[in-house]
Amino acid sequence: MQSRSAETSQSAHGAAMTTGRGVPAAGNEPLLRLDNISKEFPGVKALSNVHFDLNRGEVHAVCGENGAGKSTLMKIVSGVYQPSAGTISYKGEERQFASTRESEAAGIAIIHQELNLIPHLSVAENIYLAREPRFGLGGFLVDRKKLRADAKRCLDRLGVDISPDRPVRGLSVAQCQMVEIAKALSLEAQVLIMDEPTSSLTEQETGKLFKVIRDLKASGVGIVYISHRLDEMAEIVDRVTVLRDGRYISTDNFAETSIDQIVSRMVGRSLEEKFPDRTSSPSDEVILSAEGLSRGHVFRNVSFTLRRGEILGFAGLMGAGRTEVARAIFGADPLDAGTVTLHGQTLSISSPRDAIAAGIAYLSEDRKAQGLAIKMPVDANMTLANMEAVSNRFGLIDFAKHAKAAKDYVDLLNVRTPSLKQPVRLLSGGNQQKIIIGKWLFRQSKVLFFDEPTRGIDVGAKLAIYRIMDELAANGIGVVLISSELPEILGMTDRVAVFHQGRITGVLETKKTTQEEIMRYASGYGPAGAARTMHG
Amino acid sequence: MAEITDVSKQKSGALSDRKKDIIQKFAALGSLFMLIAVFSATSSAFFTIDNGMTVALQVTSIAFLGIGATCVIITGGIDLSVGSVLALAGVVAALAVKDYGMPVWLGMIVGILTGSVCGFINGLMVTKLKLPPFIATLGMMMIARGVALQITGARAVSGLGESFGELGNGSLFRIVNIGDDGFPTVVFPGIPYPVILMVLIALAVSYMLNRSVLGRHIYAVGSNADAARLSGVNVSRIVNFTYVLSGTLAGLTGCVLMSRLVTAQPNEGVMYELDAIASAVIGGTSLIGGVGTISGTAIGAFVIGILRNGLNMNGVSAFTQQIIIGLVILVTVWIDQLRNRR
Numbered sequence: 022m023q024s025r026s027a028e029t030s031q032s033a034h035g036a037a038m039t040t041g042r043g044v045p046a047a048g049n050e051p052l053l054r055l056d057n058i059s060k061e062f063p064g065v066k067a068l069s070n071v072h073f074d075l076n077r078g079e080v081h082a083v084c085g086e087n088g089a090g091k092s093t094l095m096k097i098v099s100g101v102y103q104p105s106a107g108t109i110s111y112k113g114e115e116r117q118f119a120s121t122r123e124s125e126a127a128g129i130a131i132i133h134q135e136l137n138l139i140p141h142l143s144v145a146e147n148i149y150l151a152r153e154p155r156f157g158l159g160g161f162l163v164d165r166k167k168l169r170a171d172a173k174r175c176l177d178r179l180g181v182d183i184s185p186d187r188p189v190r191g192l193s194v195a196q197c198q199m200v201e202i203a204k205a206l207s208l209e210a211q212v213l214i215m216d217e218p219t220s221s222l223t224e225q226e227t228g229k230l231f232k233v234i235r236d237l238k239a240s241g242v243g244i245v246y247i248s249h250r251l252d253e254m255a256e257i258v259d260r261v262t263v264l265r266d267g268r269y270i271s272t273d274n275f276a277e278t279s280i281d282q283i284v285s286r287m288v289g290r291s292l293e294e295k296f297p298d299r300t301s302s303p304s305d306e307v308i309l310s311a312e313g314l315s316r317g318h319v320f321r322n323v324s325f326t327l328r329r330g331e332i333l334g335f336a337g338l339m340g341a342g343r344t345e346v347a348r349a350i351f352g353a354d355p356l357d358a359g360t361v362t363l364h365g366q367t368l369s370i371s372s373p374r375d376a377i378a379a380g381i382a383y384l385s386e387d388r389k390a391q392g393l394a395i396k397m398p399v400d401a402n403m404t405l406a407n408m409e410a411v412s413n414r415f416g417l418i419d420f421a422k423h424a425k426a427a428k429d430y431v432d433l434l435n436v437r438t439p440s441l442k443q444p445v446r447l448l449s450g451g452n453q454q455k456i457i458i459g460k461w462l463f464r465q466s467k468v469l470f471f472d473e474p475t476r477g478i479d480v481g482a483k484l485a486i487y488r489i490m491d492e493l494a495a496n497g498i499g500v501v502l503i504s505s506e507l508p509e510i511l512g513m514t515d516r517v518a519v520f521h522q523g524r525i526t527g528v529l530e531t532k533k534t535t536q537e538e539i540m541r542y543a544s545g546y547g548p549a550g551a552a553r554t555m556h557g
Numbered sequence: 558m559a560e561i562t563d564v565s566k567q568k569s570g571a572l573s574d575r576k577k578d579i580i581q582k583f584a585a586l587g588s589l590f591m592l593i594a595v596f597s598a599t600s601s602a603f604f605t606i607d608n609g610m611t612v613a614l615q616v617t618s619i620a621f622l623g624i625g626a627t628c629v630i631i632t633g634g635i636d637l638s639v640g641s642v643l644a645l646a647g648v649v650a651a652l653a654v655k656d657y658g659m660p661v662w663l664g665m666i667v668g669i670l671t672g673s674v675c676g677f678i679n680g681l682m683v684t685k686l687k688l689p690p691f692i693a694t695l696g697m698m699m700i701a702r703g704v705a706l707q708i709t710g711a712r713a714v715s716g717l718g719e720s721f722g723e724l725g726n727g728s729l730f731r732i733v734n735i736g737d738d739g740f741p742t743v744v745f746p747g748i749p750y751p752v753i754l755m756v757l758i759a760l761a762v763s764y765m766l767n768r769s770v771l772g773r774h775i776y777a778v779g780s781n782a783d784a785a786r787l788s789g790v791n792v793s794r795i796v797n798f799t800y801v802l803s804g805t806l807a808g809l810t811g812c813v814l815m816s817r818l819v820t821a822q823p824n825e826g827v828m829y830e831l832d833a834i835a836s837a838v839i840g841g842t843s844l845i846g847g848v849g850t851i852s853g854t855a856i857g858a859f860v861i862g863i864l865r866n867g868l869n870m871n872g873v874s875a876f877t878q879q880i881i882i883g884l885v886i887l888v889t890v891w892i893d894q895l896r897n898r899r
Contacts, residue, residue, distance in 0.1 A: 353787060377789040391787055394780035396847045405777055406788040408770040416770045460788065 050113045051076050052243045053098070053129075053212055058107035060093055067093045070107070071269045073262055075212060075243040080234060080257050082246045082275070085264035085287055091247050094264070095214050098245075099131045100124040111212075130205035131214040136197045140190035145172035147189050148204045175203040179233050195226035202233060213237065214245040219253060221339060231257050251280045265289055296512030297488045301495035303331035303515050308499040309381075309468050311350065314359030319345045320523035323359070327468065327499045332490060334510040334531065335503040337520030337543045343503045344386060346520075347470040351383035352376040363467065377406060380467035384457050384474060386503070392457045393445050400427035400441040402456050407464040430459035434489060451482020458489060468499035475509065487513055507536045521545040584892055585840060585856045592860065596867030603870055610728075610746050614817075616862035617751040618643075621810040622833030623840075623854045624762050625803030630837055631766075631779045632799050633846030634690035638679060638697035639807035640829035644822070645705040646672040647811030651714040651821030654721060661720045665816075669808035675701055676804015680797035698830070705823040714821035724750055725817030751813045758806070763851035775799060779846030835882075836861055839889045860885065 051074040060068040068090045075081050083091050096102045098109070100118030109116050111127060118124040121131070138147045145168050146153070154164040154171065172185040181199045189197060198218060205213050215234075219227045234244060234257050246258060254261070254275065261278065263270040263286040270286050288295065309327040314320065320342035327333050335343040349356045352370040361368045363379055370376045376383075385391035393402055404411050404426055411423040427441045434455040438448055445453055454474055461469055471490065475483045490513065494500045504510050510517055511531060519527045519542035527542040597604040622639045629636045650668025653659045659667065675697060682693035731747025766772035777785040778795050786792045810829075815821040838844065839860055840853025861882060868878045 351787075373787050374789045374791065383787065385784075385787060390781070391783045394777045394784050394847070396780045397776060401773060401777070405773070405785070405790070408773060412770045417768050418770060418773065420768075 052112060054110045055094070055098070056108050056110075058094065058097060058104045058109070060090075060097060060102060061105045066267055068097075068104075068267045071264065071267075072272070073269075075245060077211070077241045077243055078238050079259045080238060080244045080246050082248065082254055082258040082261040083264065084248075084251070084261055084283055089264040089287070090267040091264060092216070093267075095131060095216065095245065095247065098124070098212075099129055099214065125208055125210075128209055128211040129214070130208050130210035130212070132198070132201045132205065132216065132218065134217040134220060136194070136201055138189045138197055138200060141188060143186050143188055144176070144183055144192070144200050144203075145169050145185035147200055148172045148175060148185075148207050150204075152207075171207065172203070175207045176200075178206060179203055180236070181229075181233075193226075194221045195223070195230070198222070198230065199233070202237075210242065212243050212245065214247070216247045217249065218246075219248060219250055227253065251283060263287055295484065295508070297484060297491055299332075299491055299494075299513070299515075301330040301332075301491055303328045308364060308497075310362045311346075312360045312362070314346060314349060314356060314361070316345065316349055316355065316357045318523065320349075320520075323523075323525055325518050325525060325528065327501060329497050329499070330494050331515045332494050332500045332502055332513055334514035334517035335501060335520060336505075336507065336510050336517050336539050339505065341520035341543065342523040343520050344472055345523075347383055347472060347501065347503060350376070351381055351470065353383065377464060377466075380465065381470075382406075382461035382464065382466035382468065383470045384454075384461065384472055386473040386476060388450070388453050388457065389446075393453060395446040396444055398442045398444055399431065399436070399438050399448075399456060400424060402445050403427040403430055403459050403463060406460050410463070426463055430463055433462075434459050435485065449478075449482065451478040451485065454478060454482070454486055455489070458486075462493075466498070468501070469493065470501045470503065472503045473505065474502070475504075475506075507539055510539065511536065519543050585853065585860070585889065588889075589856055589860050589863065592863050592867060596863065596870065600867065600870040603867060607746055608866070608870075610749060610752070612859075612862050612866045613752045613755075614749045615866065616858050617749075617755045618810045618814055618829065619832045619836050619861055620755045620759065620855060620858040621806045621813070622803075622829055623836035623858045624759060624851055625799075625806040626830075626833040627837045627840070627842050627849045627851060627854045628762065628766070628775060628799040629690075629803050630834070630842050630844060631775055631846060631849045632796050633779045633782065634683060634796065634799065635694065635834070635844070636676075636679065636800060636803045637691065637694040637830050638675060638701055639803060639810070639833055640826040640831075641698045641701035641705065642672050642675045642804055642807040643811035643814065643826040643829065644824065645675065645701040645811070646808035647815035647825060648705045648709050648714060648821045648823050650812050651717055651721070651815055652708065654717055655714060661718075661723070664721075665724065665812045668812045668815075669805060672808020672811065673801055673805040676801040676807070677797070679804065680800035683800065684793040684796050702823075709821070709823045711823060713823070715819070717819055717821070719819070722816055722819040725813050725815075726819075729753060751817075754809070754813070759851050759855055762802075766851060771795070771798070776847060779848075781847075832861060835886050838893075839886060841893060843893070857889075 054074040056072060058068055058071045058073075059066070071090065071094060073081075073083070073094065083094065085091050093102065097104050098118075100120050100123050103117065103119070109118070111129070116127065118127070118129075139150065142150070149168055149172065154167040156162055156164045169185050176183055176185060176199070179199055179202060181196070181203075183192070183196055183199060189200065192200065202213070218230060222230060234246075237244060238257075246254070248254065258275045260272060261275050261283060262272045263283060265287060266289075306329040307326050308329050310325070312324050314323040323342070323346050325333065335347070337343050345354065348354045350361055350370070352372045352375050356370075361370065363381065368375075368379050370379065370381075373383075389395055394405060397405075400423060404423055408418070411426055412418045424441060430436075431438065431441065436448075436452050436455045436459070438452060445456060448456070458469075474486055474490075478486065490500050490502065502510065502514055511534075514531045517529045517531055517534065517539060518525045519529065519539055521543055522545065526545060529538065529542070593604070602608060622643070625639065626636055646668040649671045650664045653667045654661055654664035679690075679694050679697050682688045682696070683690050686693075726749075728747030728749040730745060732744040733741045734744055735741050766775065774785065774790050774795050775798075777788070777790055778792050782792055785795075811826065814825055818825075836857035837849060837854045839857030840850065840855070842849030842853060864882055864885065865878060868881065873881075
């Protein structure tokens with residue numbers, strides 16, 4: 022497995038790596054080098070023998086599926102974790118960072134996916150948080166003038182036009198990211214770790230970010246770039262390292278590899294196996310139809326139908342209104358106008374309880390915040406939406422029925438848990454998702470909205486979730502799949518409703534469409550009549 | 558491969574979790590037994606049936622309030638008003654008997670319902686007006702105390718008649734022998750009515766939390782209110798119920814306390830809410846919500862009660878007692894934090 026194909030341009034330290042501690046000529050010494058890094062948590066080996074190195078003025082991407090160990094590796098670099106084994110050398114010296122404070126002081130800055138800014142403070146205050154320039158009363162007061170000027174200088178260096186006085190809460194995600202980068206620059210960072218920096222940026226904002234990255238590169242900063250968006254990497258990435266299941270797989274010059282090759286190394290199998298064969302096929306019978314759904318500016322005049330045996334995709338960019346439509350049908354948010362018909366009956370839904378009683382279920386994109394009672398055990402979560410079925414008329418729980426229901430669905434969905442009493446927070450993402458599915462199956466739901474069901478779930482578990490979706494459809498349950506991952510939409514659905522700014526701009530036959538066509542509709546360029554003509 | 562490592566992680570996590578749970582339970586119970594042992598050794602009058610009943614009686618008010626507090630805290634709320642509400646309830650019961658000539662039992666029920674109404678208002682403020690529970694019940698704490706003082710003119714209500722004292726001072730199975738000399742000797746002091754009530758209520762609420770759908774929903778709301786709502790749980794109704802329960806138990810506490818004194822004091826019950834919260838917290842209830850048991854709270858109430866009683870018997874001043882109880886709360890919550898750190 023340990024192929025190392027990047028040694029063409031890195032022969033000097035490639036040799037150094039194999040001998041472990043050898044010190045190559047000063048000029049070739051990488052800025053940062055990790056050798057044989059392993060990290061164990063109680064019961065899990067998160068990383069084993071991972072190699073990684075970063076040169077000055079280089080963008081080095083780290084790729085891998087969720088759970089491959091990317092974050093753990095970066096947490097080791099930034100001092101959040103200490104490695105169980107292996108060495109870190111930084112600027113030619115062997116180092117151990119005991120905390121992020123130490124790594125920051127040494128010039129290693131990390132920009133997390135979830136940005137860590139304080140909304141109520143200004144841009145300048147955020148950049149210099151806990152490092153404010155001081156004066157007077159023994160350094161008790163903040164030197165506001167210097168703070169402002171220093172912050173302005175950092176922002177100018179990035180070429181971004183954000184006033185240092187603005188409170189952060191009014192900034193867009195892209196602007197917040199720039200503030201984070203400015204903060205890193207103010208630290209004189211020489212290593213900048215960026216975790217999924219483009220995940221919530223528009224194309225234009227991404228372009229701006231890349232320009233900043235190129236400038237940083239030119240000034241000699243080494244950048245570790247973690248992203249799922251492989252297609253974007255060609256623009257800025259020099260080398261790419263792939264991790265899988267905590268193991269080192271390869272390092273290549275980006276120009277000498279291909280996205281397919283990277284993906285197959287990440288996944289460890291070819292792409293075709295990522296989706297199961299569909300066993301169900303749509304019939305003409307309509308299960309659910311929505312007509313003219315509107316809510317304020319969030320979505321307008323949304324209509325679609327869902328047929329028996331069908332998996333309907335909701336595609337679109339973030340904020341296009343997909344989740345909002347599903348939540349409104351589920352009664353979690355109010356609806357201004359429109360009707361929802363289920364099996365021929367028009368529903369009147371004002372709360373999730375009404376929707377659940379009617380047989381509609383919504384699986385939130387945020388499992389931990391909205392899907393599970395995280396401290397409660399497997400069985401309690403499995404039965405939570407249908408306590409009537411496991412209790413008598415006095416509201417007392419029948420524990421025999423309760424245990425049987427939980428066990429039935431644990432077995433049916435092949436949930437891996439040591440016991441029914443295991444708190445769900447200790448389960449993996451895939452198993453948590455299965456429990457939520459089980460909860461709605463036990464409730465005898467007729468329509469399930471899956472909102473980003475495979476986010477943060479490893480490959481094997483993804484396949485299991487897809488299989489379950491297919492089986493549900495085959496058993497006559499309506500399935501709506503909301504997903505931002507187009508391959509998932511193309512691999513699993515029969516039709517796709519594409520959302521753009523709160524409207525459905527097109528309903529496409531999955532077999533006849535392409536990623537490009539969906540993207541065109543998602544950006545609002547598709548022909549307007551498509552939605553009506555394609556309706557079942 | 559990934560899943561196998563996941564499962565092994567779960568197993569080790571579960572084991573240590575369960576161990577920690579047991580340690581926590583035993584830590585509280587163990588320290589309770591340790592207290593009993595220490596006080597028995599230092600004071601000969603401590604480990605007697607008489608004193609046992611005295612402690613039990615003293616513990617009842619903390620326990621009533623603590624049971625209500627536990628339910629509220631499990632949902633992620635807090636009830637600061639119970640000390641004032643119990644004073645208002647007791648005063649209302651006394652006035653109903655004295656000024657309106659109601660029979661004692663009816664006056665007591667009116668008092669208890671006063672507590673329920675206060676709890677219901679707390680619940681509405683939290684669920685409908687969306688006030689933070691801390692603020693809503695802080696307001697109620699001041700208002701209820703103010704009303705209690707207002708309607709009594711800040712004077713104690715006395716002259717309530719002996720029957721008003723029956724609930725607080727009577728006991729079941731009291732055995733008294735009249736000796737040859739005509740003096741009575743108490744063979745068994747009897748089980749005071751409040752103690753019987755405490756046991757019954759603790760069992761009933763514990764049963765409700767563990768066995769009923771309502772109880773399951775209380776834990777679910779505290780564990781994750783959003784997820785509970787999206788699973789079809791009527792979150793507002795559940796939260797409301799816990800405040801009504803807490804208010805009702807405060808009303809009962811008020812009636813019992815005033816009955817013991819056979820006088821209604823509008824200044825009774827100051828700071829009792831903190832004892833109630835302390836008993837819940839010592840018993841392992843998490844202020845973040847989702848976690849807590851009645852058995853734990855009962856242990857917590859007895860830890861506080863026995864500390865007070867035993868320290869009194871050993872002649873420790875009231876001020877020192879406060880310091881010691883404060884330290885006990887800090888240490889137990891710190892142990893709880895250790896348990897939850899991962």
